Amino acid sequence: MLKIKDLVKTYGKFVAVNNLNLEIPQGEIYGFVGPNGAGKTTTMKIISGLLTATSGEVMVDNVDVTRNSRKIKESIGYMPDFFGVYDDLKVTEYLDFYASIYKIKEKERKKITDDLLELVDLSNKRESYVDSLSRGMKQRLCLARSLIHNPKLLILDEPASGLDPRARVEMKEILRNLKDMGKTILISSHILSELAELCTHIGIIDNGKMVISGSVSEIMQQVYSSRVIKLKVNDKLEQAEMVLKEFPNIDKITLGENTIQAGFEGSDQDMSRILATLVTRGIPVVTFSQLDGNLEDVFMKVTRGGEVQ
Amino acid sequence: MNINPVLLKEAKVRMRGWRAAGIVALYLVILALVTIFVAYDSYNNIYSSTIDPGRSVGTYSALAVIQFILILFIAPALTAGAISGEREKQTLDLLLCTKLPTRSIILGKLVASISQIILLIIASLPVFSVIFMFGGISIAEIAQLFMFYIITAIAAGSIGIFYSSHMKKTTASTVLTYGTGAFMILGTLFIAWIYMGIFRDNNYKEIFPLLYANPLVGFVSLISEQFGGQGSLAGFLPGIGRTYTGTTKGMSPWIINLIFDGALTVLLITLSARKINPVKRKISIFKKKKI
Structure with a gap:
């Protein structure tokens, strides 16, 4: 589903991503782990079409991200590490807005919105203003937004950051459901134990370089001789x-x-x-x-x- | 029919609550007060026992000037935070990672802002209709004036959008937008005055070219033309007064000004859309040759 080959991103002399290689098969959950400034968000933004790579190749569903940036956006759902919500809209209006961007027919929008709100457990908040939601709820709404066009690949940048333990558990539960639905997910987090439970594969990135990548057990085996x-x-x-x-x-x-x-x-x-x-x-x-x-x-x-x- | 989603969302949010209605109300109150003041002054003219159609010139000019000033102040304010505001709310990336083209985002924002100004202009029609009591001004002339307002507002709005897409903060964008507006109105006049002060002689019958970019010059020339070259306003502006005394032929300055506004708008929208596009396509002349 996602294939990254020799990806490089530089800002002047600073190398943010250095020859990164990565492959995620369809339906897998890939945990992207690394310290702050390691290059996780930069990589995710390049995949989502929000940054251009200095060199290298990013293929999503066999389509080159840089050459077909518009087409690729239909296959990707991106959730950044901040909320990014319009406070002056109601929950349903917020989702409806993004649904209209993806030209989802008005008749279908209500059902999709209802299903997504149920998935993220916000059905009872559908008529509330986004402003009135808690941090965890906003995060879940943001996740619902990223799913509005039923993308094949989900890119979640630290979806559990800043959430209380209960909200984290809820988020983890939703991600498990998405895994069951067959979504391919690239998720970055600092909460490594949660990733180990959730992910089929893990990649550890440091200073822009992929240090180690593979299934959780493979990594354990590689690290511990x-x-x-x-x-x-x-x-x-x-x-x-x-x-x-x-x-x-x-x-x-x-x-x-x-x-x-x-x-x-x-x-x-x-x-x-x-x-x-x-x-x-x-x-x-x-x-x-x-x-x-x-x-x-x-x-x-x-x-x-x-x-x- | 597919309506730009950004425009729909903006229209919904902008029209929600009392703010939009409050702006319209305040705007109309200002216009109405000016109209009452001018009309009252006309009625109390001791030298006239009947309503003089010529007096509508004063009322019309006063209303037109006030509306022009209000539009020039409001249009940049509505657009200067359009893109930088999205950046500050951290919602711009979310729009950019959708399949919505960047020019649709820019146009949606601009049209939403301009719609609000058009609403103000339309709402002011009943106030303007007072002029018909005096006569002397036709509906076509009012339509001409309103068209000038709308195109000027679009140009002023695109300056706001341009800075908004280039600046991270709305404050910086707002300052630069009003600064550019001030330069276009006062700066070009100042340059023209200096230029004409140095080079003007009896043979100088042309308008200084830089002034075609000045919306005030366009506005004054339009009003003067509507009054057949009369009007005290034209006397303030270098070259404008001569234009309507039969010494200069060719296109009216206000039409040239509108053409300039149109070209400026297209240029600024294109640059703004390009600026926020994360995947910028390099223009071929700037492409580095492969070795």
């Missing part, structure tokens, strides 16, 4: 340690109270073989699991002090 497994036993802790040492792909074993933590390099099949061996040797295994790396740790690891690792 080995996985960490943890098991809890009822008894026979030392015996369990001996069994684990028999496997060449296990190292750095540390013992706790009835628990063992060890580094592991191998496939899921290798892991199940280890568990089977432990059980057949009579080790009373209570739990056996892989420790998930924290995305925040990954972020810090690859973008330490603004320097790419």
Whole structure:
């Protein structure tokens, strides 16, 4: 759905985006992570046709963004990191205005507006002035606006920024619904744990460069050279340690109270073989699991002090 | 029929509440007070026992001047914040990322503002009709005057739109718009006076070319022409008085002024639309040659 190749954006001598490459298949949610000033918003604005790239290629649905900027805008729904609402309009008027821009027939507008307001849980505010809405509601209205023309690709720049925890949960829920509806979503955020839950793919950008990109598990694997497994036993802790040492792909074993933590390099099949061996040797295994790396740790690891690792 | 969505939205917002009605009311009150004052003065002329059609010249001139000044003040005010206001509200990017062409955004904003001025002009018709009581002014002449107002308002509005699209802040845009307006009215006159002071001799019968850009010159020439070259206003402006004494032939200054306004409007709208377009197409002569 979205393909970015060797994207460069410079402002004088300052390089905002430096040879960025990115690909998002249809129906995927791609989390775009990076510290402030990393180039996330610049990249998103280039995709949305709000900035021109210095060089490189951006294709949305196999159409070049720079050459067909008007056509491409029908396929993209952009939500910036600010509200951008007309305070002097009512909620329905606001959506109706954008619907008219996309030449949606008047008969269809009401249904689309109603459906969108239901999606973002603002049906009860349809006749309220935008001015009277809370921050979270305005953010949701902005999201509804970006969906008014049923775009294939949604570009959401920090949609949860500045929202209280409840509003964040609500926003996350809406994004899950959009994922279920098959929308391709590029979302940037600083709330990495939320992205990990929501996104199928993650890309970490720093100083305009894509530091790492791939599925969440791929990234974990790339960043951490080995996985960490943890098991809890009822008894026979030392015996369990001996069994684990028999496997060449296990190292750095540390013992706790009835628990063992060890580094592991191998496939899921290798892991199940280890568990089977432990059980057949009579080790009373209570739990056996892989420790998930924290995305925040990954972020810090690859973008330490603004320097790419 | 597809009406420009920006125009529709602007019209809805501008006409909402008491503000629009208040502006019309205030505008009409000012015009009505001027009319009452001038008409009262005419009625109390002790040297005349009947209504003199010639006296309508005074009432008409006074109304026309007041309306002209009001329009010149209102038109830039309505447009100077049109685009910069969108920028300040952070809604411009949202418009630009839709498939709406930038010239539609500019035209929608301009036409919405001009519509408000046209509303004021139309609302002033009953006040102007007082002139018919005295006679001497035809409907065609009033229509001519109103057409001049509308084209001048569009030109003044496009100056506002131009600065609004180029400036980040509405305040800066407003200052520059009124500054340009002041230059076009007073600055060109000043230059003309200096020029004529240095070079004028008995053979000088032409209007100084820069003055064709001056809306005041256009207005004065129109009013003077309607009165057959009479009127004290023409005496103030260099070259204008001569134009209607049979010494100069050719197109009337007010028509040239309107043509200038039209060309200026097209130029400023094009530049404004280009300025806010995020994907600017380079003009071929400025394109860098590929090595």
